[in-house]
Amino acid sequence: MPQVEKHQSNARYRPFFREDRDEKLGRPRLADSDRATRRFYHGVSTVGSRAPLEREGTLFDLETEEHWYRYLFNKMEARSLDEFRNNKISFITFNYDRSLEHFIFTSLKHSYGGSDAETAKVLQAIPIVHVYGQLGKYPYIDKDGRHYGGQLTPAVIGRCVAEIKIAHESAPTGTFEKAHEVLEQAEKVFFLGFGYYRINLERLQLDRMPKKTSTFAGTAFGLEEAEKAGVVRLINELSNRKIFALWGEKTLLALRKYAILSD
Numbered sequence: 001m002p003q004v005e006k007h008q009s010n011a012r013y014r015p016f017f018r019e020d021r022d023e024k025l026g027r028p029r030l031a032d033s034d035r036a037t038r039r040f041y042h043g044v045s046t047v048g049s050r051a052p053l054e055r056e057g058t059l060f061d062l063e064t065e066e067h068w069y070r071y072l073f074n075k076m077e078a079r080s081l082d083e084f085r086n087n088k089i090s091f092i093t094f095n096y097d098r099s100l101e102h103f104i105f106t107s108l109k110h111s112y113g114g115s116d117a118e119t120a121k122v123l124q125a126i127p128i129v130h131v132y133g134q135l136g137k138y139p140y141i142d143k144d145g146r147h148y149g150g151q152l153t154p155a156v157i158g159r160c161v162a163e164i165k166i167a168h169e170s171a172p173t174g175t176f177e178k179a180h181e182v183l184e185q186a187e188k189v190f191f192l193g194f195g196y197y198r199i200n201l202e203r204l205q206l207d208r209m210p211k212k213t214s215t216f217a218g219t220a221f222g223l224e225e226a227e228k229a230g231v232v233r234l235i236n237e238l239s240n241r242k243i244f245a246l247w248g249e250k251t252l253l254a255l256r257k258y259a260i261l262s263d
Contacts, residue, residue: 043161068252075261081112085125191218206239217245
């Protein structure tokens, strides 16, 4: 779950118009409100702190014990690159980084030997919805995208800032609508490494899940029993269901122990 950083507003800024922006960063020279100023500096801070964490060496470190991406990909097995797109799985993420799509894309390339274009088409068939935006579009899907772990220039930071949404402001309609579409088709729903903040759960509109959703659960590693009980009550309330289960294991162990990725 992305952590929202707080920034002090600057009263010296005055109202600005869309055209009145810094050429490199897209920064407002004159702010029409504290909200615009806060949004901009939140975006710059987020990009500056999160983008350096997109490291291939870390993402593909085989010595990492809690590497659930690798376990996930191995479970999404297929006899060919084209067949991989038949995996019936979608992701709704509250994180800004593109580590999931980069891991899947790179693993597909090494496993099936397809071209960048062929692999990108298959990746696009697996919905990955960033409800609060991302650190730039993924380059093999969008020609104006930013490479994973790529250099941060002022122009690149400006493009990334434009993609970032602030959690405590109104919900981004487009991305959450996509999330709702995913939930409306889901037969199984799992929360992995989730913070269970009420505002995010409310925005997901869990009551839109269909009656065919037979499995509804999530991980809660590190939470005490009273905290777990509070999460279960909240989700049951918002989903109008009484079937939510909460597991105390870390993500990888939960995936294995409860056979989440089994048919």
